[in-house]
Amino acid sequence: MDYKKIISKYNLDRTRLIELLKDIQAAEGYISEKAVAEVAKAFRISIAEVEGLISFYHFLSARPLGKYVVYLNNSITSEMAGRQEVALAFEEEAGCPFGKTSSDGLITLMETSCIGMNDQEPAALINEVIFTRLNKEKVKKLASWMKQGKPVQEMVEEFGDGANSHELVKAMVKNNIRKSGPVIFDDYLAGTAIHKTLETSPEAVIDEIKKANLLGRGGAGFPTGLKWELCRKEKGPEHYVICNADEGEPGTFKDRVILTERPEMVFEGMVISGYAVGARQGILYLRHEYSYLKKYLENILKKMREQGLLGKNIAGRGFDFEVEIKMGAGAYICGEESALIESAEGKRGEPRDRPPFPVQKGYLNMPSTVNNVETLATATRIMANGSNWFRAMGTSVSAGTKVLSVSGDCDRPGIYEVEFGLTIDELLKMAGARETFAIQVGGPSGQCIGEPGFSRKICFSDLATGGSVIIFNSSRDLFSVVANFLDFFIEESCGWCLPCRAGNVLLKKKFEKIIKGTGTRQDLKEIEAWGKIIKTTSRCGLGQTSANPVLTTLTNFRKLYESKIVKEAEFISEFDLITAVAEACILTGRNFQEENEHV
């Protein structure tokens, strides 16, 4: 393998190191020791650092992988839709368990966190191609094709709706837009917002966005106009505009649909933001799971250049702005803005300490804004239709609409663009949900709500959400939901800070004690206390919300927990003698339980 040739393509640009490693992996199937050494030498960094980078990302591999790598989603909705049967079928066909490669080196089976297909589970990535609604039969068919050596793309038999069937996408993914609204999914004439924007001053643009009261759609709800203003005020040779398309919160897939159906609005939003903050360069950070959209999006950018909406002298008004697409490599934490910036710089996606904030020192230590896909598309509509039009929708605090990704137990899972202020009850009715027992709003890091909370409203002052809404009916076991979410956070913690790295593991252990039926009141108290320690002392938003699955269910479903514990006992030891000596018993051939005089 001629690594030098691949390396030379990247001009020793450190910010493109992840891309380079992906390139090597695409050519060789993995990143060999030799490749690592060559890369390290060229970039004058240590081998250990390159190894550290590879090991951080789920989709980079330093060990050989099969020709076909199956990444089966293990999110809760995938479980609910029959993931286990699909997983067993894959294992049977490949003849190896998950985490391993078949003996003939053909198929590698891997688990992966939510891939943004929650409304069409069980779903998997095979290499970079998405397969949805899998079942036993489909797995058998896929496996037989793999054994015939069929290219993965050719295994996609039917394309999804809308742009999913576009020549450059050709994905079986479905949009499932159940309710389109006036802000995002209404018709949009390309260029309208850019023309209006460039007719006014950057300050006036910021003013308009502020007047619209646009709050960040990623979930945190930071005022977008203020963010742009703060960034504009910072001095620096360059400013950067970053679009966060790393939606990784389990249950969220609305950015995927926005990027499929309204990419122009997102890119125009970046141009508008660039004009407002004084940037010449924008970066769309796209999660690896959405690689299938890359060529399509690049083509949209090309078209925008041809239309004079991007590049030099945009709309003939002397404003230059470019957009580059940077791919992620599989890490939920990269949805956190400072971790995203680190990753965009070609490093491990570990969050930074704040201050300085990204608007002060962001990408390459230059003032940068990081905005969610939906936020930018919304900014475009605001510039086209005006802030008054926008503010007339939603509530006084939360203006406009929100795109929700609805999945789980309902007849119509998919995308809903609704005005802020919608109640959970109304949403459940819209989605065709029956006998709803619980609803997870805002993904695992959000809240789990029971029936008494169904009159609550979706808005920033009540139930804030980045878009993820997962519905559970009364047949579901809430404890397995919580367990799945806790596992997710354990897996996706970057490990940098102690409370998130170790605390989540300890919390899960304690939670398992409750599930096992050996929990006591004291254990419930400790769950609350430990959860609070993790929440309070963690370094970034991941650790500050990772205890939410258990904390919010403990608050809202107290009775369920009470029914699981042993009420009369004050303390039950976690230590179980029989289990502890089981291995020794097998080795010595003695049956401990029969000789229970030792107890």
Next chain:
Amino acid sequence: MSDKIKFTVDGQEGLAEPGQTIYEAAKANGIYIPVLCHFEGLKPVGSCRICSVKSNGRWMASCTQPVTQGMIIENMTPEVEEYRKALIEMLFVEGNHFCPACEKSGNCELQALAYRYQIMVPRFPYLFPKREIEAFPKFLLEHNRCVQCQRCVRGVQTEDGQKIFALHERSNNLRINVDRQLATEMSNEQVQQAMDICPVGAILKKEAGFRIPIGKRKFDYRPIGSEIEEKE
């Protein structure tokens, strides 16, 4: 000096230079805030969170957070101290720490913090992770004792800034990975520096063990933090 920053820690007033972190400012005023991952002269990373303090209802790591004008900081309050104690306990159950058999005993900052916080038994269950001991020509890396503080990552590099120690993997699998080639080229002084910079007994210079007997080591004389508290 009007550009000095006024702040208080548990009611005690202090003056700080602009740009100082809460930890640095407190230290300069003779106030001890416990730290573990932080090391003088290295860029702070805020990984152990033991230096957490509370100000205006918000929690923050004092090693990374800059002190600001008029800041009112809670440091030795029962609430803050309880959280710190929990974090120290967490470190003990996360790794495999057997003090009596450890070369660093008496010089170990984790052990010293445990004494200071009078930890008898951790509230958390031991995780007993399976970890390795790696050998290099001049030193051992005892992963069982590593607390992922990144001091070696930051403090021990080659002349041209290459990382000899680097973070590897993520989540609870996070560990220190050593560049074999660069480790072989380390000088004796550099190995000694690596051992000294490590707060626990994870990096051990070969053929240098137990030169100072247990009982005559740093924290055998004075508890951790007393060098700051006794300054005034």
